[in-house]
Every structure is written in structure tokens, then in C-alpha cells.
Amino acid sequence: MTPLLEVRGIDKSFGPVKVLHNVEFSAYAGEVTALVGDNGAGKSTLVKCIGGIYPIDAGQLLFDGAEVHVHSPRDAGELGIEIVYQDLALCDNLDIVQNMFLGRERKNGILLDEDSMEELAEKTLSGLSVRTVKSIRQQVSSLSGGQRQTVAIAKAVLWNSKVVILDEPTAALGVAQTAQVLELVRRLADTGLAVVLISHNMNDVFAVSDRIAALYLGRMAAQVKTADVTHAQVVELITSGRSGELGLKNGVTP
Numbered sequence: 001m002t003p004l005l006e007v008r009g010i011d012k013s014f015g016p017v018k019v020l021h022n023v024e025f026s027a028y029a030g031e032v033t034a035l036v037g038d039n040g041a042g043k044s045t046l047v048k049c050i051g052g053i054y055p056i057d058a059g060q061l062l063f064d065g066a067e068v069h070v071h072s073p074r075d076a077g078e079l080g081i082e083i084v085y086q087d088l089a090l091c092d093n094l095d096i097v098q099n100m101f102l103g104r105e106r107k108n109g110i111l112l113d114e115d116s117m118e119e120l121a122e123k124t125l126s127g128l129s130v131r132t133v134k135s136i137r138q139q140v141s142s143l144s145g146g147q148r149q150t151v152a153i154a155k156a157v158l159w160n161s162k163v164v165i166l167d168e169p170t171a172a173l174g175v176a177q178t179a180q181v182l183e184l185v186r187r188l189a190d191t192g193l194a195v196v197l198i199s200h201n202m203n204d205v206f207a208v209s210d211r212i213a214a215l216y217l218g219r220m221a222a223q224v225k226t227a228d229v230t231h232a233q234v235v236e237l238i239t240s241g242r243s244g245e246l247g248l249k250n251g252v253t254p
Ligand SMILES: Nc1ncnc2c1ncn2[C@@H]1O[C@H](COP(=O)(O)OP(=O)(O)OP(=O)(O)O)[C@@H](O)[C@H]1O
Pocket: 014, 017, 019, 037, 038, 039, 040, 041, 042, 043, 044, 045, 046
């Protein structure tokens, strides 16, 4: 199976500090790939390289098997790669529809085409079976953390995206809201998207992911099928870069 998104041998430094070392990573359509790693392991940097925010120093990015060059978030968006960041970047004083179309408003002549934006927002939310939102004309400031996360995810899939990368979507949520968001994450993959889930929470990772990629000190320690590993093995990969036969050989000097 060809990965929808593949990273081959990416290096990335910030000045003298090398943050990513020859990183390989794949995400498949219809699957959730969890990207795990300790604080500072390089998860955000890898995602920002994929999303065109940081230029890479070496390596390749492949989309659907063909090499692509992503120099900006716009390039990533055109390929169908959307990233939902932890801070969500939603505007509190705007309603759900306005947020979902922010910066990409539909127009009818010189006027905003409110009807068609409303219709598409509604269709996207119901397509994701999101029923927790009372009205799509509700201001985002009145939504709960889980609902905000849902809106941010719906916003990302509104644009015919094919790869959706979620940065810690459940970090700030309670138990019930976490379950709702994880359900949504699973549904995204079930609709055929390649979903990348950055998470520190092993329960979340094991609840929804098909594969797990573990970064250790900027190196990809292992990318494995979730069904083939235990919680303990993944924790070991995160904390030491190896677990039994899995992971980086001979350890790694930072
Ligand atoms: N713009 C930057 N300039 C210099 N160093 C950076 C920059 N961004 C990240 N780093 C360094 O790169 C390393 C990896 O950081 P990164 O944020 O990618 O890790 P992470 O795995 O996402 O961590 P966390 O889970 O804490 O968000 C860290 O040592 C960090 O200090």
C-alpha cells in the first residue's frame, strides 16, 4: 500500500541545533497514525516541515507516491494537507460559519454568500456526524473546548483535505469531550482521510490509532502497527528510543 504522505530522510536544523535526523514517516489513507515522542522530540518540527512552515534541509516529501515540494502552508493546502494546531486559531468573536470560512469566504458578486457557506458548513458538520453544536450561527466564544476542537477539525476537512494532522486535540479536554473528539478522529479516517494524531496520551493513541510512529531525540525510533505493540513498548520507545528488537540500534547520543 502506497502511503498517501511519506517523508523520506528529512533533516532539519535551527542554526547549529539539529532537531530532525534523517526522519522517515508515512501516513496512509483511511488510517490514523499516531505521532508520539517526549517533549522536544521533534513532533511539531516534523509537522511544520510537512506543512510548509519550515523549509527542510535535506530529504523528500512524497504525496501519493510522487515527490512534492512544499514551500508554504498554501502549497500544503493545495495538496490537501491541513494542520489543526493546539491553539486552534479560532476567532472567539465570530460564529462557527464565519470561522470555518475565515480567509476563504465565498462571495456572490461583492457580497458574502452566506447561504452557501452556511449550507456547506452544515453539510460538513453533519457529514462528520457532529451533533453537539446547537447552531452554526453560535459564536465560538460560547462553545466548550470539545466543541471548539470539533469546529477546528471540521474547518480543516471543509477544504477537500486528504491528510489532516491534529496536534494534541484532546490535551485540554475532559473525559466525555475526549471521547467525542476521538470518535471524530476515527470517523475522519473512516471517510478515507489520512489522519496524523500527535498525542502524549497512550490511552488515546491505543484507542484510535492504526499505526504509531515514535520520535526519539529527533530520530524516528520506530513506526509500527498499533496491534503489534504494547503500551509498555511504546513508552520505552518514547523514553529510550528502543524496546527489545524495536527501535534505534545501539542507542543514540543526543
Ligand atoms: N524555531 C526553533 N528554533 C530553535 N530551536 C527550535 C525551534 N523549534 C523547535 N526547536 C527545538 O527543537 C526541538 C524539538 O522541538 P519540537 O517542538 O519539535 O518538539 P515536540 O516533540 O513537538 O515537543 P512538545 O511535545 O514539547 O511540543 C526542541 O529541542 C526545541 O527546543
